[in-house]
Structure formats: C-alpha cells, structure tokens
Amino acid sequence: MTDLLRPWRAADLPALLDAVRAGDDLPRQLDLPPAPDDDAVAARLRSHLLRWERTAYVLAVTADDRPVGSVALTQVERTHGTAWVSYWTAPAARGRGLTTAAVATAARWALDVLGLERLELGHRVNNPASCRVATRAGFVAEGVERAKLRYDGVRYDVETHARLATDPVPELPTLLVEAPAATP
Numbered sequence: 001m002t003d004l005l006r007p008w009r010a011a012d013l014p015a016l017l018d019a020v021r022a023g024d025d026l027p028r029q030l031d032l033p034p035a036p037d038d039d040a041v042a043a044r045l046r047s048h049l050l051r052w053e054r055t056a057y058v059l060a061v062t063a064d065d066r067p068v069g070s071v072a073l074t075q076v077e078r079t080h081g082t083a084w085v086s087y088w089t090a091p092a093a094r095g096r097g098l099t100t101a102a103v104a105t106a107a108r109w110a111l112d113v114l115g116l117e118r119l120e121l122g123h124r125v126n127n128p129a130s131c132r133v134a135t136r137a138g139f140v141a142e143g144v145e146r147a148k149l150r151y152d153g154v155r156y157d158v159e160t161h162a163r164l165a166t167d168p169v170p171e172l173p174t175l176l177v178e179a180p181a182a183t184p
Contacts, residue, residue: 003098005059005071005105006178008049012060015067016049017041019090028151029088052180054078057110059177061089061102068093071106073119081117081165083110087133094129097173103137105175111165113179118165122158124149134161138170 020026020041027036030044051058055076061069069089076083085107089099110116121139123130135141139161147155 002065002176003061003063003101004065004176004178005061005102005109007052007180008045008058008060008067008070010045010050012049012067013042013045016045019068022091024091026088026090048072057114057179059102059106061087061093061098061175063093063098069099069102071102073106073110073114076114076116081115083114083116083119085110085119085121085139087121087130100133100136101173101175103133103139104170104172105177107137107139107163108169108174109177109179111163113177116165119163120160121162122148122160124156125159126156131159136170136172137163138167139163140167 017038020030020032020036027034032040032044049058049070056072056074057076058070058072060067061071069087071085071087073083073085085103087099087103107119110119121134122145123134125144140163142160142162145158145160148158149156
C-alpha cells in the first residue's frame with residue numbers, strides 16, 4: 001500500500017463522502033451539520049479542502065491514492081513564519097500510525113520547503129488520541145486554553161502544542177509529498 005500526501009482533488013468527493021458517513025465526529029470537525037447531504041460535503045470540499053495558496057495548504061492523506069484523511073496548514077503567516085496545523089483521519093484508517101506519519105511529514109515539509117519557523121495545533125483535552133498524534137509527530141505541549149471550543153452547547157478546553165524548526169525531527173516513517181511544482 002502506498003501512502004502519500006497530495007493536494008485534494010474534486011474527484012476525491014466519493015472518498016470524502018465515505019469518510020463523513022463512517023460516523024464519528026468528522027462532520028463536526030469539518031464544520032458540517034450532523035447528517036450532511038452530498039451537496040453540503042461537496043461545498044466543504046470546494047471551500048476548504050481544495051485550498052492550495054500562500055496562506056493555506058490542505059493535503060489529502062492517501063492510501064493507494066484514495067483519501068483517508070487530511071492534514072491542513074492554514075493561517076500561514078510569512079512575516080513571522082507560523083502556521084496552524086489541523087488533521088483528521090477516517091475511522092477505517094486509524095490505529096496504524098498513518099496520521100502521525102502524515103502530520104510529521106507535513107510539518108517537515110512546512111518547515112523545510114515553505115521555510116516556516118513555528119507550527120501550532122490544538123486538540124480538545126478529551127481527545128487523547130489526537131494528543132498522542134501531536135506528541136509523536138514532534139509537537140510539544142505548551143498549555144491549555146480554557147473553554148476555547150463549543151460543540152453542541154458544551155465548552156471544551158484545548159491543549160495547544162507547537163513544533164519549531166529547531167526541534168528534533170521525530171524518528172518516524174515519512175510519506176511522499178506530491179505537491180504542485182509552483183508551491184507558493
């Protein structure tokens with residue numbers, strides 16, 4: 001099985017629909033209604049996942065060229081060399097280290113190719129799996145932002161992590177990054 005990171009494509013809609021329908025809280029992570037219809041998912045693909053620009057790079061995590069997750073670098077700020085990292089994985093692709101490898105690879109790409117200096121991410125404190133991904137991918141916990149997120153009327157604390165260009169590179173398998181030749 002070949003795993004790689006590449007920009008999302010409009011043709012990835014069926015795989016995205018499968019991931020969203022697999023249950024879990026993926027619709028909430030993608031800012032979709034609880035039971036989104038195909039049009040809502042297609043609109044989210046166009047508005048968020050197909051982004052490849054100077055301020056946002058969204059990579060599909062693929063297994064045999066079928067998207068099973070995503071790693072996004074958004075809020076890319078060139079003056080200070082920072083970006084926000086977010087990620088998700090379809091339930092069927094979890095538990096084999098693919099997400100950790102994808103996040104670590106995307107971070108390395110952002111630091112080496114884009115020349116960024118600091119990457120930040122956050123996860124709800126009640127999501128230990130996301131914390132393990134962040135930590136194993138080389139992101140150091142920096143603190144807790146109290147009541148930062150609200151889902152279904154409930155406030156959640158968020159633990160923030162960061163990875164600096166000067167931090168040690170974690171010893172993990174890396175994925176191939178297939179990016180357009182003219183990456184801004």
